[in-house]
Amino acid sequence: MIKLKVNGVNRQFDGDPEMPLLWYLRDDLDLKGAKFGCGMGLCGACTVHLNGKTVRACSTPVSAAANAAITTVEGLSSDGTHPVQVAWQELDVPQCGYCQAGQIMSACALLAKNPKPTDADIDTAMNGNLCRCGTYLRVRAAIHKAAELTASNTTKPATKPVAKTSRAGANLLPRNSGKK
Amino acid sequence: MTKTNLNRRSFLQVTALAGGGVLFGLYPKAAALAQGARGAQASLQPSSFISIASNGLVTITAKNPETGQHARNMLPMMIAEELDVEWKDIKIVRADLDAKYGSQFSGGSTATPGNWEPMRQIGGAARHMLIAAAAQTWGVAESECSTASGRVIHKASNRSLGYGELASKAATMPVPDLKSLKLKDPKDYKIIGKTTIGAETKDVVMGKPIFGIDVTVPGMLYATFQKCPVYGGKAVSANLDAIKAMKGVKHAFIVEGQPITGNFMTSDPGLEPGVAIVADSWWAAQSAREKLEVKWDEGKWATQNSVDIAKKADEISKQPAARTLRKDGDVEAVYKSGAKVVEGAYIYPFISHAPLEPQNCTAHFQDGKMEIWATSQTPQNGRGMVSRILGIPENNITIHLVRGGGGFGRRLNNDYMCEAAWISKTVGAPVKLLWTREDDMQHDYFRPGGFQYLKGAVDSNGKLVAWQDHFIGYGDGERFTASGNIDGGEFPARFVPNFLMQSSVMPLGLKTGALRAPRSNVYAWVFQSFIDELAHAAGKDPVQFRLDLLSSGTPGGMNAERMIGVVKLVAEKSGWGQRKLPKGTAMGIxxxxxxQGYFAQVAEVTVLANKKIKVNKVWSAGDIGSQIINPGAAENQTQGAVVDGMSELLQEISLKNGRVVQSNYHQHPMLKMSQTPPIEVHFIKSNNSPTGLGEPALPPILPAVCNAIFTATGERIRTLPITKQGFSFA
Incomplete structure (x- = not known):
């Protein structure tokens, strides 16, 4: 019996512990956001957060998620208003859209630890997420946009610049992510 | 219900809706005839192009499959513009496959040219009838009425009525003569030419289940399908009892299929042989497949190897060509005249479409009827194949057009649809078939590889005077393998006085098909690279050499003026010849x-140590007519085309012992974010009807990058992938 938390909900799994997390999320929990692209951790379409860090769900066994908090794209917001989702919509990043949930989850993890990333920071963090349609320029621009949105959301009430930075990053982590 | 002729092929149908609404549909004539027997009831399906409810809600149906080109925005944009409603006020719904929508096809960059007129006409006709209804209500002349934001306005009396209020009356108005229907002056456009956000973008960023792989049906089982690793092979026996005993497995069986025995494939072969495993979860099916042991009859292609194919092409190149496709003037006489002669053998591999969403399909056979959820780009073809192979009449087959995670031409074929349908019918339950990446990469309809042996000459004035190409591809006799054909009209035919295009073919045991900008995606690399060789041989600037060449044509085929326009624009925007570049950095065009699209692209490239290439920037100039319908999406498509083309410089599918060697993205790479240059996108709005963008924006980038590499290093890339000559992207 494996206990884990998915998007804030406590779950128990008693199937094959070697089954990749992706199939548990998609087919058992009906969370279809994380996608199957390669099955080998090569494309990043299945990226989710495990205790706040990105993992490739296609090649992470459920057993590796025991007692962990998993966040999928569905856990970012119930209405598409997470700053990263907002930025993605404003810039209309997707073409086919198949890789974008994975791109978004990698972007959230980056912004959580680096609220104002440079192009080089973004490239390093995002290089494991392939986009077959080639939307990289918009993905990068949307990450900058999300950083701005988060900073402006948090600067309104804040007065101390130091608080801005740390809170901006914290805000990008969805609720429940990184916390048991 | 009223009808009017729209053109030879279709008529407009207007239907009153219960509750006071109105439907506007554009119906192909053939379908109308077929539909006639079903009568008025059939035409009342709420699935027409425009539905205006009495509460004013305007719903527009997007008829084409969506695989990422924003087709589900563009066609509704054309309708909404002429209907004169606010984009934010409409609801877009996706169509299922239905003859009443006419062609539902996604490919060949045809959505714009094929729909530009009829989609606007249907919107304009609806608007005209709403005006007529208002004018009659008020007792005023139609000419005194105007429309804005979903309302008809009578300015003189300061009255207005919403479209919803007018809908039921509009349904009784005479349908306008569409030939004399006045469509908007483009300067009045409020939607066309303005960026709209993708109709499904919000669903995408929220992870909503909108893709083919996300389909679930109550009671659904999951299937995997193992085909013979050698194309055309079939399963003789398998350890089916052991597989059936595995956890979760419900069924395991051999599919006889229709093994192909010819010398090559021209199109969808139908149902291929293999072994199906059906389980209560996909993971269970896939885990069982790991234990599957199949005895294959590998058939006639089991010894096919890329190395042998290349050797054979080389031998053929030394023989006279099998066919002459075009002969102008006398190239041999030019070679003897003292002109400067250049030769180059260009070699390119098979490559895979590799859309990120592996092929999948959900099918449910029940009571003699088949319901299918598919990402097909050609659902009409798919339905025909399923009907033929399973013996189910087409009108008992329903197909839902589910968003596809990338098409690029792969989903023009419907092999996965036939497999899913067959498996569902066999097991009598709804089944989702999902391929692995390995299945997808090894059982693709590959972009055909090929060999082109070029020879050309420039005279003492630096003018291109001779061009000769011996194209060696695949086929049988006078037939070429799918998307592996060439003809005598390829540029620079008609622009060079002495021109010889010849071809020879070899047999091939591999499926081939259309990859985004089929043929062009690699022929542009061959022709534009060799033109560059000739420009350098002539001692001419590569842009000027091309402009001179484009100015020397004879009528027919492409419009040289439009191409000159984009070449000049891209040269200007990129600062061609105007900027001093450091050593190791160069530009290529x-x-x-x-x-129907005209594109020129420039790449600025720096070649670093160990032949690592950094593409610093790309400029693109295109002419696809008078309107860029959705500019934001057009920019995204163009940038994507450049990234896609750069990826193709790295890719290769090769054969060993009849099998595809590559299996996943580590062996068939695509460009990463860090390798993606800034890409400037420019368009010339020329006085031509709008045409498509998805494909023509891709081909020029391959030669642009390779030509820049030559200028930077002196090394000409004549073999793809570029890694064969030691190059790679930094």
């Missing part, structure tokens, strides 16, 4: 005409 390529242009290509395909799918």
């Amino acid at each position: 390529g242009f290509h005409f395909s799918h």
Whole structure:
């Protein structure tokens, strides 16, 4: 019996512990956001957060998620208003859209630890997420946009610049992510 | 219900809706005849192009499959513009496959040219009838009425009525003569030419289940399908009892299929042989497949190897060509005249479409009827194949057009649809078939590889005077393998006085098919690279050499003026010849005409140590007519085309012992974010009807990058992938 938390909900799994997390999320929990692209951790379409860090769900066994908090794209917001989702919509990043949930989850993890990333920071963090349609320029621009949105959301009430930075990053982590 | 002729092929149908609404549909004539027997009831399906409810809600149906080109925005944009409603006020719904929508096809960059007129006409006709209804209500002349934001306005009396209020009356108005229907002056456009956000973008960023792989049906089982690793092979026996005993497995069986025995494939072969495993979860099916042991009859292609194919092509190149496709003047006489002669053998591999969403399909056979959820780009073809192979009449087959995670031409074929349908019918339950990446990469309809042996000459004035190409591809006799054909009209035919295009073919045991900008995606690389060789041989600037060449044509085929326009624009925007570049950095240009679109692209490239290439920047100039319908999406498509083309410089599918060697993205790479240059996108709005963009924006980038590499290093890339000559992207 494996206990884990998915998007804030406590779950128990008693199937094959070697089954990749992706199939548990998609087919058992009906969370279809994380996608199957390669099955080998090569494309990043299945990226989710495990205790706040990105993992490739296609090649992470459920057993590796025991007692962990998993966040999928569905856990970012119930209405598409997470700053990263907002930025993605404003810039209309997707073409086919198949890789974008994975791109978004990698972007959230980056912004959580680096609220104002440079192009080089973004490239390093995002290089494991392939986009077959080639939307990289918009993905990068949307990450900058999300950083701005988060900073402006948090600067309104804040007065101390130091608080801005740390809170901006914290805000990008969805609720429940990184916390048991 | 009223009808009027729209053109030879279709008529407009207007239907009153219960509750006071109105439907506007554009119906192909053939379908109308077929539909006639079903009578008025059939035409009342709420699935027409425009539905205006009495509460004013305007719903527009997007008829084409969506695989990422924003087709589900563009066609509704055309309707909404002429209907004169606010984009934010409409609801877009996706169509299922239905003859009443006419062609539902996604490919060949045809959505714009094929729909530009009829989609606007249907919106304009609806608007006209709403005006007529208002004018009659008020007792005023139609000419005194105008429309704005979903309302008809009578300015003189300061009255207005919403479309919803007018809907039921509009349904009784005479249908306008569409030939005399006045469509908007483009300067009045409020939607066309303005960026709209993708109709499904919000669903995408929220992870909503909108893709083919996300489909679930109550009671659904999951299937995997193992085909013979050698194309055309079939399963003789398998350890089916052991597989059936595995956890979760419900069924395991051999599918006889229709093994192909010919010398090559021209199109969808139908149902291929293999072994199906059906389980209560996909993971269970896939885990069982790991234990599957199949005895294959590998058939006639089991010894096919890329190395042997290349050797054979080399031998053929030394023989006279099998066919002459075009002969102008006398190239041999030019070679003897003292002109400067250049030769180059260009070699390119098979490559895979590799859309990120592996092929999948959900099918449910029940009571003699088949319901299918598919990402097909050609659902009409798919339905025909399923009907033929399973013996189910087409009108008992329903197909839902589910968003596809990338098409690029892969989903023009419907092999996965036939497999899913067959498996569902066999087991009598709804089944989702999902391929692995390995299945997808090894059982693709590959972009055909090929060999082109070029020879050309420039005279003492630096003018291109001779061009000769011996194209060696695949086929049988006078037939070429799918998307592996060439003809005598390829540029620079008609622009060179002495021109010889010849071809020879070899047999091939591999499926081939259309990859985004089929043929052009690699022929542009061959032709534009060799033109560059000739420009350098002539001692001419590569842009000027091309402009001179484009100015020397004879009528027919592409419009040289439009191509000159984009070449000049891209040269200007990139600062061609105007900027001093450091050593190891250079610019290259390529242009290509395909799918009615004119594109030229410049790449600025720095070659670092160990032949690592950094593409610093790309400039693109295109002419696809008078309107860029959705500019934001057009920029995204163009940038994507450049990234896609750069990826193709790295890719290769090869064969060993009849099997595809590559299996996943580590062996068939695509460009990463860090390798993606800034890409400037420019368009010339020329006085031509709008045409498609998805494909023609791709081909020029391949030669642009390779030509820049040559200028930077002196090394000409004549073999793809570029890794064969030691190059790679930094």
